[in-house]
Amino acid sequence: MSKYRASVLLIALLFATLLAAIHSPGQISVDSGIALYEGIVGRAVGWGPTFFAAVLAWLGGGILGASIFVALNCLVTYGLLAALLTVGVSAGKVPVWRMCIAVLLAANPLFMFYVGIIWKDVMLASTAASAVGLLLFSLRMERRSALLALFASTICIAMLPLLRQQGILLAVPLAVMCAWVIARRFEGSMGVRAGLMVASLVLTLTMSAALSKAAALRVTSLPASPVSVGFLTIRAYDIVGMVAYAEPGDSSAWTGASPVAIQKMKTGYSPQRIDTLWHDADVRGYINSMSAEQSAQVWRNGIKQDPQAYLTHRARAFEALIGAGPMTGCVPAYWGVAAVPEHLSALGVAEEMDPRDRFIGGEVKLFEPTMVFRHWWYAALLLIATVLLLRGSHSTERWILRVAALVAWLYLGSFVPTTIACDFRYLYPVSFLSTLICIYMLVHPQGRQAVKGEVATSAQ
Structure with missing residues (x-):
């Protein structure tokens, strides 16, 4: 040995x-x-x-x-x-x-x-x-x-x-x-x-x-805290996603956006990342025109209007993050x-x-x-380990491993409502x-x- x-x-x-x-x-x-x-x-x-x-x-x-x-x-x-x-x-x-x-x-x-x-x-x-x-x-x-x-x-x-x-x-x-x-x-x-x-x-x-x-x-x-700016970005992605997955015929009037901006949200939205629309002047102008309070209110209005659209958007974004579908817009690693x-x-x-x-x-x-760049694979490993750990002894060693599995699940779960891009690094x-x-x-x-x-x- x-x-x-x-x-x-x-x-x-x-x-x-x-x-x-x-x-x-x-x-x-x-x-x-x-x-x-x-x-x-x-x-x-x-x-x-x-x-x-x-x-x-x-x-x-x-x-x-x-x-x-x-x-x-x-x-x-x-x-x-x-x-x-x-x-x-x-x-x-x-x-x-x-x-x-x-x-x-x-x-x-x-x-x-x-x-x-x-x-x-x-x-x-x-x-x-x-x-x-x-x-x-x-x-x-x-x-x-x-x-x-x-x-x-x-x-x-x-x-x-x-x-x-x-x-x-x-x-x-x-x-x-x-x-x-x-x-x-x-x-x-x-x-x-x-x-x-x-x-x-x-x-x-x-x-x-x-x-x-x-x-x-x-x-x-900077004066603005990372948490507040992060919430603004997440809400912006959710608003666009709810517009994209709205029921046919829904005008998305709850957004307060112009018809041009709404149409661009519908056609340009991607469940893989927020920045596919970030370069569009109409969409960016609409998002930037709102204060933090207005953004939060519009976000809440959208969820009340069509909770199914919100859940669909979040599910599709998380699927992209864990690699459950095509990853054409995702960054696996970086070089150069x-x-x-x-x-x-x-x-x-x-x-x-x-x-x-x-x-x-x-x-x-x-x-x-x-599978090297598919998070569903690592989630599957974690699931198998978690099931086995639940059946193990109650030694300190096993409790450390259980806590390690718990924090991994918590971190993974935190991206269900927050992911804005499917780049692999977020769940590394x-x-x-x-x-x-x-x-x-x-x-x-x-x-x-x-x-x-x-x-x-x-x-x-």
């Missing part, structure tokens, strides 16, 4: 090194360029959270920060996958077929593509997966090392709500789970353990607030450099696609029709978490090893 572990670690290190070299300084899209530019100028130019931009700035900013981000993401991703395949695995006790499936899941080309993309969704996925992995690995450590792992998990959890608004759905259950694991590492009365849990939750909240403050000092946010010229000028790079980018793009196109955290859970369950089939280790270490 020592040879197996050495081989896995060596292969993981080789993968991380090669992928960092292939991707560096990273695949830069418009969103990537905005984040990198914000880190350079120290102020927000987009409406999203600025924490990711601050992280890139803390890593050195510009192309240096992007390169270091890619290198760290490669190490974290493949280090975590290697740990999942080796930590606590006993020779001869795991059937070969289980190990083969686990290795195949870890070797998913999806991770090879995504470790090099400068996106907050990528950091959110790596951070959430790291938090879960550290919780699981802490059960097999002696107390001092376990507390260090749990502290690192707390830092990861504290960052989740700062990367994307839905990160709060991951952070709260994981923070409670982490607090519970910390309390179980100490002997004492229920009161003492409850106090430790409260202290852990306060620490997580304090860390999150401190990181948010530090990010705000590094990159100043293409951003706002002003941002690229500040970064000192040109818009281009070099031979490495063309190679990556060719491989993406090869895998695009497969679900893909990573579902893969992590399945790998761990495959190589630890009995769910008893962690319990024995937990009892042994708690007595130290």
Whole structure:
């Protein structure tokens, strides 16, 4: 087994090194360029959270920060996958077929593509997966090392709500789970353990607030909050969708839009993404003419007028996101450099696609029709794991996995009413978490090893 572990670690290190070299300084899209530019100028130019931009700035900013981000993401991703395949695995006790499936899941080309993309969704996925992995690995450590792992998990959890608004759905259950694991590492009365849990939750909240403050000092946010702008965008897409799926003969007068704008909404709407209509002057003018209060009122009126149209629109948009239908308008991954010229000028790079980018793009196109870029596949893995977890033991290990499955479901479900585009990256955290859970369950089939280790270490 020592040879197996050495081989896995060596292969993981080789993968991380090669992928960092292939991707560096990273695949830069418009969103990537905005984040990198914000880190350079120290102020927000987009409406999203600025924490990711601050992280890139803390890593050195510009192309240096992007390169270091890619290198760290490669190490974290493949280090975590290697740990999942080796930590606590006993020779001869795991059937070969289980190990083969686990290795195949870890070797998913999806991770090879995504470790090099400068996106907050990528950091959110790596951070959430790291938090879960550290919780699981802490059960097999002696107390001092376990507390260090749990502290690192707390830092990861504290960052989740700062990367994307839905990160709060991951952070709260994981923070409670982490607090519970910390309390179980100490002997004492229920009161003492409850106090430790409260202290852990306060620490997580304090860390999150401190990181948010530090990010705000590094990159100043715009006056409009990301949450308020996000709601406006979602409502705009819903209004267009309700017009598109209205009953025949419905004039959609509840919108207050001109007949020209209504007709363009009907003909130009796509369940795959909002921006197919965003460039139309009539539709954009109508949406921009409404205040936040007016937008909310029109949105409510539309749902009251035809709730079926709203539900149909939301169902079609979510189907596109999970890859249940054609994905012609969806972005599976990203390769090359293409951003706002002003941002690229500040970064000192040109818009281009070099031979490495063309190679990556060719491989993406090869895998695009497969399950690699279909979220329904990862949801199916998550469903199978969830069913098995419900039948498992009540060890701390199993509860960590159950919470991991819960947060993946919460994150997936949050996009049912909020998705505005079917790009694969939005649910990448679900893909990573579902893969992590399945790998761990495959190589630890009995769910008893962690319990024995937990009892042994708690007595130290």
